[in-house]
Amino acid sequence: MITVAQARDTARARLQAKLGEWGSAGDRASTGALLSIALKPPTEREMLNDEAAAENWAKDWAALPLGNGATVDWEVRAWRSIGRQRVPVRLRLATLDDVAEFAGGEPARAWSRLRTRAAILRERFGDTDPINTVIRRHTETLIQFDESRFATVVEAVAWLVRHPVTGLRPRQLPIRGVDTKWFTAHRSIVSSLYAATTASTDLGIVNTDKLVRVRVLDEALAIGGIIDFAAPVSQLNVLSFSPAAVLVYENLETILAMPLWPDAIAVHGSGYAVDVVGRLPWVQQSPILYWGDLDSNGFAILHRLRSSHPDVTSVLMDESTLLDHRDLWVQEPTPNRGTFDTLTGSEQRALKRLRDEGDVRLEQERIPWQTALKSLQTAWEMIAERSQWKINSD
Incomplete structure (x- = not known):
């Protein structure tokens, strides 16, 4: 029997593993049965061995609050010794938000941050394959940023897209909150977003010679x-x-x-x-x-x-x-x-x-x-x- 806690662990593991892929797909991933978990109901012998445990297991699933896209499939089993029993057999989570809501914990919080920030990037720079590729490759970075840092990244990229900076050094960028140390630490994601938006891999900013x-x-x-x-x-x-x-x-x-x-x-x-x-x-x-x-x-x-x-x-x-x-x-x-x-x-x-x-x-x-x-x-x-x-x- 797969308990509610065990099913949550499975959902958390899947969400953690798929964050980048699902985040870059956005709403396009929210179709069909996104995650299906077999609940492995007890056999007749297992019911007879510990009927109370089996009943509590079924009650836990019956009492579980689920979102609109989450369902539990139930089936009636006819057992000779016990009679007809209705048991849960499968959990289905249809959307990314359903998976996150059921999973809970840090993976759910990470998904919420990623979903929000991915939406902002698509709104500012376009819902394009290059932008979604950046979201997938920089998933961990996007999740770890605090709100202020993420906002500065977005504004820095938007400014660079609008203004040519060829020949400037990082110290010369007139972007509030951006200095040499900041630019060095964030150059990878800034460059990726710039390239995805402009199709140019060269920011034009002078590199410091090693x-x-x-x-x-x-x-x-x-x-x-x-x-x-x-x-x-x-x-x-x-x-x-x-x-x-x-x-x-x-x-x-x-x-x-x-x-x-x-x-x-x-x-x-x-x-x-x-x-x-x-x-x-x-x-x-x-x-x-x-x-x-x-x-x-x-x-x-x-x-x-x-x-x-x-x-x-x-x-x-x-x-x-x-x-x-x-x-x-x-x-x-x-x-x-x-x-x-x-x-x-x-x-x-x-x-x-x-x-x-x-x-x-x-x-x-x-x-x-x-x-x-x-x-x-x-x-x-x-x-x-x-x-x-x-x-x-x-």
């Missing part, structure tokens, strides 16, 4: 004596460095801890943005020593760097290093399941091993510093020998 951290480890290479700086890629492109090799690390602290190193420059890889570093003209002209976390994402980043640079050697990203530091392993929270055809045989074996061990990771910073420096020195000498061989062969 900065790349650089440490010049050989003062002889420094320009104007500056050895530690961060600059946009557009400015790094015009530099005329010519190091023997570039050290690209994913851990900023590792870069900052590096000692002076003849003819070397260290660059922060910034995770999956590492290919931007690999395409810098002066980096392209030098071999790269890459050191990242020994996990699946570290190898994915290494693969991405090799896709943009012709000469990348990894350091401390092999099976031996992994096994030598077993006590320092942690679990990788979101493993990358991709395949990376630029990895060497040694790197492929390390990747397979860490996956076989249960998606473990050895974070770069956990490797003892002196061990790391020794491996870096060995890899550096190998690059130097290779470069000298190339010079002599030429």
Whole structure:
């Protein structure tokens, strides 16, 4: 027997799972039997075993107040020992509001907020497929906004639709309540609504350039004596460095801890943005020593760097290093399941091993510093020998 409480749980779960889909469909989803729940009435034997429980169950369903689009189907069962009994067999909820009213709780409150806000968006920006797609993709955001924040989003989008802002920075937008921090936090939904309304994916607002951290480890290479700086890629492109090799690390602290190193420059890889570093003209002209976390994402980043640079050697990203530091392993929270055809045989074996061990990771910073420096020195000498061989062969 499905109790009223159990049926409510089912309705809440369905409403929670379907919020985005139903919210983006609006009234178009409110046709037919939107949710039907079989109530599993008792058999004759179950009635005889606990007649009081069965009667109370039927009374609960009979006493349940239902909206206009909600019904309970009843059937008459003829039992030899008990006689004819009328029992509830199915709950039918025909509209979204019926599902929400019956479900109650936070999912019902979330639906109410989403329904109201979706209606406002359709009224202001049109009941179109692009707008409904935005509602579906940003369901959680629309639900979590308080009234003031949602109202500001709507007014900001409406203003941007009416006024060209090409070349302006967020700080220059003359929209009440909108500043740089607000715009950064809300840019995703604002951009989506703007694109859905105008069919243009470009707001025209100037993006803040991401900065790349650089440490010049050989003062002889420094320009104007500056050895530690961060600059946009557009400015790094015009530099005329010519190091023997570039050290690209994913851990900023590792870069900052590096000692002076003849003819070397260290660059922060910034995770999956590492290919931007690999395409810098002066980096392209030098071999790269890459050191990242020994996990699946570290190898994915290494693969991405090799896709943009012709000469990348990894350091401390092999099976031996992994096994030598077993006590320092942690679990990788979101493993990358991709395949990376630029990895060497040694790197492929390390990747397979860490996956076989249960998606473990050895974070770069956990490797003892002196061990790391020794491996870096060995890899550096190998690059130097290779470069000298190339010079002599030429």
